[in-house]
Amino acid sequence: MMNSPTCFAPVDRPDCPECARAREDANHAIYLATCLGCATRAIAITPEAWRALNASDPDPLRQAILRTFGEPGYLEARRRVWEWYQTIQRLRRQEAPTA
Numbered sequence: 001m002m003n004s005p006t007c008f009a010p011v012d013r014p015d016c017p018e019c020a021r022a023r024e025d026a027n028h029a030i031y032l033a034t035c036l037g038c039a040t041r042a043i044a045i046t047p048e049a050w051r052a053l054n055a056s057d058p059d060p061l062r063q064a065i066l067r068t069f070g071e072p073g074y075l076e077a078r079r080r081v082w083e084w085y086q087t088i089q090r091l092r093r094q095e096a097p098t099a
C-alpha cells in the first residue's frame with residue numbers, strides 16, 4: 001500500500017484556522033497538508049478546477065483530485081472543491097470594486 005495516495009489523505013479538521021481565514025479572504029494562501037479543507041481549497045484555485053466548471057473539461061480536475069485523495073475519497077473531495085470554488089468566487093465578487 002506504499003503507493004496508495006490514500007495513505008497520505010488529509011482528514012476533516014473543522015477547527016482549522018487556515019480554512020477559517022480562507023472563508024473570509026479569497027487570497028488566503030496558507031494550507032495545512034493534513035487538513036481536508038486546505039487540500040480541497042488548494043485544488044479549487046487551480047486552472048483544472050476552472051476548466052472543469054467553465055469549459056466542460058472535467059478530466060484534469062478529476063485526475064488532480066484522484067492524485068491527492070484516491071478513489072475512496074473522490075466524491076467527498078469533489079464536493080468540497082466545488083464548495084470552495086463557490087466560496088472563493090463569492091468573496092472575489094465582494095472584494096471587486098462596485099463602481
Ligand SMILES: [Zn+2]
Pocket residue numbers: 013016017018019032035036037038039
Ligand atoms: Zn484547513
